Amino acid sequence: MLFKATPLIFTGLSVAFAFRAGMFNIGAEGQMNIGAFAAAWAGFTFTALPWVIHIPISICFAFAGGALWALIAGYLKARVGSHEVINTIMLNFIALALVSYLVNSVYNVPATVRTPEISPSAHIPRFDSITGFFSGSPFNMVFIIGICVCLLTGYIIRNTPLGYEIRTSGFNRDAAEYAGMNIKKLTVLSMTVAGGFAGLSGLNFVNGYKHYFELGFSEGTGYMGIAVALIARNNPIAIIPVAVFFGILEYGGLTVNTLVPKEIITIIQALTILSAITITELFRRRVSLE
Amino acid sequence: MTDISVEMIGISKRFGKIQALDKVNFAAPSGEITSVVGENGAGKSTLMKILYGMSKPDTGEIRLNGKTVKINSTSDAIKHGIGMVHQHFMLADGLTAFENIIIGDERTGKSGLIKFKSLRHEIRSLMKVTGLEIDLDVRTEDLPVGVQQKIEIIKLLYRDSRILILDEPTAVLTPQEVNEFFSSLRKLAESGKTVILITHKIDEVLSVSNSVTVLKRGKVIASYSSESLTRETLASALSGEKIHTTRLEKKNHSCEVLLDVKDLSVTNDRGVTVINGISFEVKKGEILGIAGVEGNGQTELMEALCGIRKYQGEIKINGEKPNTSQIAHIPADRLKEGIVKEFSVEENILLGRHRERKFSEHYRINFRTLRKFTKFIIEEYDVNPPYPESLITGLSGGNQQKVVAGRELTKDSTLIIASQPTRGLDINATEFIHNRLIIEASKAKAVIIISSDLDELLKLSHRIAVLYRGSFSAILESSETNEQEIGLYMTGLK
Numbered sequence: 127m128l129f130k131a132t133p134l135i136f137t138g139l140s141v142a143f144a145f146r147a148g149m150f151n152i153g154a155e156g157q158m159n160i161g162a163f164a165a166a167w168a169g170f171t172f173t174a175l176p177w178v179i180h181i182p183i184s185i186c187f188a189f190a191g192g193a194l195w196a197l198i199a200g201y202l203k204a205r206v207g208s209h210e211v212i213n214t215i216m217l218n219f220i221a222l223a224l225v226s227y228l229v230n231s232v233y234n235v236p237a238t239v240r241t242p243e244i245s246p247s248a249h250i251p252r253f254d255s256i257t258g259f260f261s262g263s264p265f266n267m268v269f270i271i272g273i274c275v276c277l278l279t280g281y282i283i284r285n286t287p288l289g290y291e292i293r294t295s296g297f298n299r300d301a302a303e304y305a306g307m308n309i310k311k312l313t314v315l316s317m318t319v320a321g322g323f324a325g326l327s328g329l330n331f332v333n334g335y336k337h338y339f340e341l342g343f344s345e346g347t348g349y350m351g352i353a354v355a356l357i358a359r360n361n362p363i364a365i366i367p368v369a370v371f372f373g374i375l376e377y378g379g380l381t382v383n384t385l386v387p388k389e390i391i392t393i394i395q396a397l398t399i400l401s402a403i404t405i406t407e408l409f410r411r412r413v414s415l416e
Numbered sequence: 417m418t419d420i421s422v423e424m425i426g427i428s429k430r431f432g433k434i435q436a437l438d439k440v441n442f443a444a445p446s447g448e449i450t451s452v453v454g455e456n457g458a459g460k461s462t463l464m465k466i467l468y469g470m471s472k473p474d475t476g477e478i479r480l481n482g483k484t485v486k487i488n489s490t491s492d493a494i495k496h497g498i499g500m501v502h503q504h505f506m507l508a509d510g511l512t513a514f515e516n517i518i519i520g521d522e523r524t525g526k527s528g529l530i531k532f533k534s535l536r537h538e539i540r541s542l543m544k545v546t547g548l549e550i551d552l553d554v555r556t557e558d559l560p561v562g563v564q565q566k567i568e569i570i571k572l573l574y575r576d577s578r579i580l581i582l583d584e585p586t587a588v589l590t591p592q593e594v595n596e597f598f599s600s601l602r603k604l605a606e607s608g609k610t611v612i613l614i615t616h617k618i619d620e621v622l623s624v625s626n627s628v629t630v631l632k633r634g635k636v637i638a639s640y641s642s643e644s645l646t647r648e649t650l651a652s653a654l655s656g657e658k659i660h661t662t663r664l665e666k667k668n669h670s671c672e673v674l675l676d677v678k679d680l681s682v683t684n685d686r687g688v689t690v691i692n693g694i695s696f697e698v699k700k701g702e703i704l705g706i707a708g709v710e711g712n713g714q715t716e717l718m719e720a721l722c723g724i725r726k727y728q729g730e731i732k733i734n735g736e737k738p739n740t741s742q743i744a745h746i747p748a749d750r751l752k753e754g755i756v757k758e759f760s761v762e763e764n765i766l767l768g769r770h771r772e773r774k775f776s777e778h779y780r781i782n783f784r785t786l787r788k789f790t791k792f793i794i795e796e797y798d799v800n801p802p803y804p805e806s807l808i809t810g811l812s813g814g815n816q817q818k819v820v821a822g823r824e825l826t827k828d829s830t831l832i833i834a835s836q837p838t839r840g841l842d843i844n845a846t847e848f849i850h851n852r853l854i855i856e857a858s859k860a861k862a863v864i865i866i867s868s869d870l871d872e873l874l875k876l877s878h879r880i881a882v883l884y885r886g887s888f889s890a891i892l893e894s895s896e897t898n899e900q901e902i903g904l905y906m907t908g909l910k
Contacts, residue, residue, distance in 0.1 A: 286779050287781060293759075298757070301755060303724055306741075
């Protein structure tokens with residue numbers, strides 16, 4: 127359950143962060159694939175490193191992979207003004223094709239659609255191996271990283287001049303420009319960081335669970351991040367409980383998997399999300415009318 | 417007896433905690449011009465929006481010719497013969513005047529095609545009757561605003577509107593255009609139309625309207641018929657109390673040049689040159705007014721001076737290239753450029769000043785200093801309600817403008833550029849901002865005021881430059897000129 131919530135924290139945060147800067151990041155799916163592959167590559171390429179170095183390096187690679195991918199979309203928007211929704215959707219296709227090529231033709235393990243396993247020094251430990259709680263669950267320390275990143279992002283957005291600039295540019299670009307802010311720089315920066323967050327979500331699967339990169343691992347988590355961000359009203363802290371709620375839905379689906387058709391589960395999940403969005407929206411309107 | 421065309425009885429409307437309208441009674445007889453006046457946030461626009469179906473009243477009823485009607489949408493309003501010209505015109509660029517008039521009501525013949533010929537004929541005769549003559553085949557974006565306004569009115573007549581609501585119609589017109597406009601309005605009223613004028617200019621009310629309704633904080637505080645009305649009674653009814661700020665007089669300036677602009681050319685977003693090689697200078701302590709019909713390059717000139725638009729030529733402050741932190745700027749479009757609606761008052765105070773040392777240290781915003789400073793501005797600028805943490809949109813337009821002015825004028829600047837600094841403000845707020853600008857100029861700063869309110873320019877500035885099609889058609893000493901002369905330069909007639 128919390129294992130399922132972990133990647134949603136990152137993709138939700140990614141979408142929310144871009145939203146705060148006035149952009150719609152549909153590309154979390156692609157960024158997360160690139161990030162996950164980068165983390166896997168760092169995992170199986172560097173083999174002689176102690177874990178204290180290898181794990182941070184893997185984290186950096188995951189972030190950098192997603193960030194680089196989103197940088198393209200952000201740069202295109204800032205430079206030629208092409209809309210980030212189109213940019214990120216197209217980059218999703220390219221990202222999936224790219225990792226598919228890399229997995230199938232360059233780093234292939236025969237008869238599979240996955241990369242070689244990463245070195246044990248890059249494994250991010252599971253909770254049950256450290257604490258004894260959550261035994262049998264692949265729930266791992268990436269969740270803690272997620273919480274830290276959310277808290278840090280929340281602090282930056284709220285309390286720093288940079289965060290203030292990001293919020294301003296997200297609400298009112300003209301006012302931001304008149305106030306002397308560099309909109310283009312902010313656009314590229316926010317998109318890049320948002321991509322980095324999405325990239326980190328690959329750690330959960332690659333370093334925390336299977337220890338390799340496998341095609342199709344993301345299962346739409348990037349898109350689900352949009353719903354998470356919406357319900358959390360783009361608040362980095364609120365992302366955490368909302369992601370956990372979505373994790374519960376996913377997990378519940380897996381539990382009753384043998385009893386009901388998969389489609390029913392999907393429909394129920396979708397209905398739950400729709401109702402949650404509607405209810406929060408209605409509630410908000412009630413409050414604002416008050 | 418004239419039969420009463422519009423009656424609004426006991427209209428109330430609440431927005432959240434604010435009672436925008438409180439049991440308002442309003443009547444506008446046909447064949448007359450009725451003015452609705454009041455300060456910012458008095459409820460004028462809300463009342464008219466209710467009549468035009470853009471907003472629904474909580475209580476109260478609307479009667480047309482004595483019959484109660486329900487107006488749930490603008491299309492209902494149009495069906496009942498109500499038409500409105502908004503402050504910002506709703507014309508489609510790229511279409512001709514004729515096309516703009518028939519848009520939304522393109523009458524077709526049996527063949528299913530638009531009856532161009534007979535429609536054209538119909539519009540021609542409308543123009544003849546009302547005296548609103550225009551060329552039907554010119555694209556509207558090339559026409560001056562005065563003509564665009566005529567198109568808007570003809571559009572309403574074409575739709576057989578019998579009740580015409582005009583929201584601040586003269587804000588964009590030159591003095592000559594205003595006179596012409598008023599005579600057309602009188603003609604329309606004589607032909608039996610009901611004309612409702614929303615305005616806050618006392619002179620307009622006195623010169624055209626048959627009766628006046630004064631709103632204050634959502635209540636009707638007075639209704640007059642024009643015969644019994646003098647300037648003084650209306651002015652004191654409008655401000656509620658006597659105007660309480662004493663007017664400062666502008667001071668003499670030094671001869672030392674502060675801002676020096678040479679051969680400045682600027683292009684707009686579409687790459688068209690809109691400022692065409694202008695040169696001017698502003699001295700220390702001087703207030704330079706820039707007059708001109710909107711859209712003659714004011715926006716681009718101001719953006720170039722502020723350093724947010726590329727330009728050719730030379731801009732120098734005290735002989736050096738300007739640094740944006742030296743410039744304080746009150747933007748023309750407050751909601752779009754001056755504030756962030758989603759922010760609180762204090763977050764808006766921070767706008768553009770967030771990198772100043774006193775507000776940010778060690779990559780962290782110093783909220784305590786900000787709170788203190790916001791309270792200082794609230795006190796100094798008399799902002800109401802006085803809460804730093806309340807949302808800026810909870811304030812009336814005038815108070816929002818005070819926040820913007822407070823933020824900009826307390827900057828450690830050498831040049832102040834104020835675009836339409838008092839647009840839409842009531843008398844007291846206007847006086848207040850005017851005094852502030854005079855005080856800042858007296859600190860040996862240079863002040864540029866871009867405004868379409870000639871009265872304001874004549875009162876505040878030492879010299880007035882008139883911008884016409886991207887060049888200065890004249891730079892006049894304001895003690896030696898008047899509105900009429902400036903108006904002629906504005907339209908390129910002189």
